[in-house]
Amino acid sequence: MHRLTLGDFELSIFSDGTYPLDGGAFFGVVPKIMWSKKVACDERNYVTTGLNSLLIRTGEHNVLVETGMGNKLSDRMIKFYGQPAKLLENLSAAGVSPEDIDIVINSHLHFDHCGWNTVRDKNGKIVPTFPRAKYYAPEGEWQYARKPSERDAISYISENYDPLVESGRMTLLKGGQEIVPGISVETFRGHTASMQGIIVQGNQGSRALPPGAEAHRLLHPDGTAKAVPFPDHAPATACYISDLIPTTAHIDITWGMGFDLYPLDTIESKKRYYARAIPEGWITVFTHDPRIPWARVERDASGKLVAKEI
Numbered sequence: 001m002h003r004l005t006l007g008d009f010e011l012s013i014f015s016d017g018t019y020p021l022d023g024g025a026f027f028g029v030v031p032k033i034m035w036s037k038k039v040a041c042d043e044r045n046y047v048t049t050g051l052n053s054l055l056i057r058t059g060e061h062n063v064l065v066e067t068g069m070g071n072k073l074s075d076r077m078i079k080f081y082g083q084p085a086k087l088l089e090n091l092s093a094a095g096v097s098p099e100d101i102d103i104v105i106n107s108h109l110h111f112d113h114c115g116w117n118t119v120r121d122k123n124g125k126i127v128p129t130f131p132r133a134k135y136y137a138p139e140g141e142w143q144y145a146r147k148p149s150e151r152d153a154i155s156y157i158s159e160n161y162d163p164l165v166e167s168g169r170m171t172l173l174k175g176g177q178e179i180v181p182g183i184s185v186e187t188f189r190g191h192t193a194s195m196q197g198i199i200v201q202g203n204q205g206s207r208a209l210p211p212g213a214e215a216h217r218l219l220h221p222d223g224t225a226k227a228v229p230f231p232d233h234a235p236a237t238a239c240y241i242s243d244l245i246p247t248t249a250h251i252d253i254t255w256g257m258g259f260d261l262y263p264l265d266t267i268e269s270k271k272r273y274y275a276r277a278i279p280e281g282w283i284t285v286f287t288h289d290p291r292i293p294w295a296r297v298e299r300d301a302s303g304k305l306v307a308k309e310i
């Protein structure tokens with residue numbers, strides 16, 4: 001069980017399972033002789049890929065970021081990817097029911113990120129999996145998903161979002177918006193044009209202070225704030241950066257996925273992300289890492305980017 005406290009928020013990782021993905025597609029132009037040192041593949045060249053959702057308990061809201069692959073894949077897609085469909089049972093094992101989720105946020109609308117947004121009921125009708133939840137997704141993604149290119153049309157399954165938009169359950173985001181206090185979205189172009197990272201700032205009083213700062217303000221229930229020593233490496237910010245940096249093996253600026261529609265923008269977006277995430281000690285959540293769902297990305301003495309496990 002991966003769980004941590006981020007200021008006033010509690011963060012936990014819930015997996016929808018793992019699935020096989022072609023290693024060449026996963027690492028784009030990076031030669032196998034290099035990526036195979038970091039990630040094992042089978043005889044068909046498949047690597048094991050995770051499906052990590054992030055649950056944020058703010059005290060007021062239960063916010064679920066990303067809903068995995070779901071259980072509505074076609075037979076043809078099941079042949080490629082299987083259909084692990086573990087998210088609901090993993091949530092249930094931790095005592096979280098679909099009714100407990102207030103808010104669902106999708107970074108983008110590829111099928112492996114929003115699959116459990118909806119399910120088929122016993123009459124075959126598409127209904128929200130999380131009956132009380134408000135859903136959020138990038139507006140640009142939804143526009144694109146209606147007319148995707150031939151290259152990635154297979155990645156968009158209308159049933160995961162169109163019924164929610166039509167019924168008014170899904171709010172479309174422009175980027176740069178705060179959804180609830182401490183949880184906001186920001187567009188990082190590269191994997192797609194409109195993919196958004198979800199930025200979580202757990203302790204309102206310590207937002208601007210990086211780890212190692214001398215003190216941070218702790219807000220007490222009685223409303224008073226007092227300075228207390230900042231614990232070593234206490235995290236203040238986490239970011240679900242989604243397919244911009246899908247696993248710890250993709251942290252290098254130039255290690256993008258073959259799926260990225262705008263690979264040069266992936267590089268620029270990673271630079272923009274690290275320019276804040278590294279000095280401020282952010283926790284990066286890795287959407288597709290089957291082993292290390294979150295870590296702090298740092299530079300080692302030689303300047304190389306490394307993932308420091310938490």
Ligand SMILES: [Zn+2]
Binds near residue numbers: 108110113191
């Ligand atoms: Zn994607």
